[in-house]
Every structure is written in C-alpha cells, then in structure tokens.
Amino acid sequence: MINVQNLTFRYSATSFQLRVPEFSLDDNERVAIVGPSGSGKTTLLNLIAGILTPDEGAIDVDGTNVSALSDVQRRRFRASTIGFVFQDFALLDYLSARQNILYPYRITPALTLTSEARERAEALAVSCGIGDKLDRHPSALSQGEQQRVAICRALVTQPKLILSDEATGNLDPDSKARILDLLFEQASEAGAAFLAVTHDHELLPRFGRVLDFAQFRQEATA
Ligand code: ADP
Ligand code: MG
Numbered sequence: 001m002i003n004v005q006n007l008t009f010r011y012s013a014t015s016f017q018l019r020v021p022e023f024s025l026d027d028n029e030r031v032a033i034v035g036p037s038g039s040g041k042t043t044l045l046n047l048i049a050g051i052l053t054p055d056e057g058a059i060d061v062d063g064t065n066v067s068a069l070s071d072v073q074r075r076r077f078r079a080s081t082i083g084f085v086f087q088d089f090a091l092l093d094y095l096s097a098r099q100n101i102l103y104p105y106r107i108t109p110a111l112t113l114t115s116e117a118r119e120r121a122e123a124l125a126v127s128c129g130i131g132d133k134l135d136r137h138p139s140a141l142s143q144g145e146q147q148r149v150a151i152c153r154a155l156v157t158q159p160k161l162i163l164s165d166e167a168t169g170n171l172d173p174d175s176k177a178r179i180l181d182l183l184f185e186q187a188s189e190a191g192a193a194f195l196a197v198t199h200d201h202e203l204l205p206r207f208g209r210v211l212d213f214a215q216f217r218q219e220a221t222a
Contacts, residue, residue, distance in 0.1 A: 001161050002060070002061055004048070005022060007020040009043060009054050010055055026193065028187075029194070031208065032196050032211070041197045075108075080108055082162075083153075083155055085147075101121045101124070103153060121156050130152070144171050147168075147170045155183070159190070162192050166198060167183070176200060
C-alpha cells in the first residue's frame, strides 16, 4: 500500500530534516508509529498523503507515485484513496458535524454522495457516540467530540489507506479503546491498511508492527 524509498524532506528555513531510507506498509497491515515530539511523524504522514512533497525520493501509495501528480490530481487521489485523521482535526467551523463528515464528497468529483454514504456517516457517528450531535458546529463540540467527527470523516469514504495522527489523544481510556476498535473494524471491513501515530503505549500490542521514529531523525548540519 505504501512504499517509501530514500525520502528526504526539509521545511524551508529550518534545520529539521527528515530522512527515511525505506518504509513500506502492506495492504491490510496495521502499523503504529511512535517517537518523540518533533521527530517528524506528522511530516511523514503529510508526505504520504501528498500534502507535502519530498525533496528527494519516491513515495508510492496504492501503486501511484504521489509526488508525480499535479496538485489537483493529488487532492483527488487523496480524497478517494486515503482517510486521514489529522492531529489538529482540521474541521471547518462553518459546516455542521454532519457536513464535515461528508466533506470529502463535496470536494471530490470521483466520489458521489449516495444515500448509502449518508447512512454510513450516520452509523459511524452513532458508533463514535456523537449520533445526537450531527447538527452542531465544531465550535459547539468538545475536543473529544471534534476528534470523533474527524475520525468519521476519515472513514466515511471507506478508504484503502487510513492515516491517523494521534487520533485517540483527546479521549478517555474507554473511548480510546472503543474508537480504536472502530478504526480497526473499518480497516478490516474495507480491507484497508492502517498507519497510526500514537502516544498511547498501552494500545501498541494491538498493532502488527511498531515503528520507532527516533531512528529517522536527523538534523541537517548547515
Ligand atoms: P511530530 O509529529 O513527530 O511531533 P512534526 O512532523 O510535526 O513532528 O515536526 C517535525 C519538525 O518539523 C519539528 O521540528 C517542527 O517544528 C518542524 N515543523 C513542522 N511543521 C513545520 C512547518 N510547517 N514549517 C517549518 N517547520 C515545521
Ligand atoms: Mg505530530
């Protein structure tokens, strides 16, 4: 599902440089990424999702070289292939929770908003415990509720690849386990691969493999 080779990336005007010589993720695989804050975990997810483009190296997702796509193609590819739960949720406050969950259908011509999609949004919201809050806007939701909206949005399109950036970070222990169940359940139902950044070490045994990010960190010398 993911194949990264000789990747380097640097934000302009910073000394931080991410180097990933090799990383791959099989279809159906569930991998957790751990590592210190600032080690580049979010940066790697953004590179895989094509939100950032690498300075060097190749990133293949589901057989497509993401870096070779135009901006529009990349956005469409992302919306139809990847479900991304962002660390900061990235919800739009002028939309209700329901509209946020269904947002991928607004922006992607390849995705058609069917009644099944609407039902799926509803069912996901109920599973996440926000079924009664779908008409509220993000500013009227708690952090944990906003996080659940972001999770539902990532899952509603039944993506082949689920990227999750500390998606259980703002939840109480019971909700954490339940939301992770949901993410795993959706991943197996859709036959999706699942790559998750997490600080919850008690959740690690549930993943097939754990990647410690400390090894990728390199400060550039210049
Ligand atoms: P993590 O997710 O592991 O905490 P990040 O990938 O967010 O780490 O950040 C890696 C490094 O890149 C940090 O030093 C951070 O300050 C820097 N960084 C992140 N985003 C930007 C940006 N947009 N511009 C410049 N530097 C950034
Ligand atoms: Mg991060």
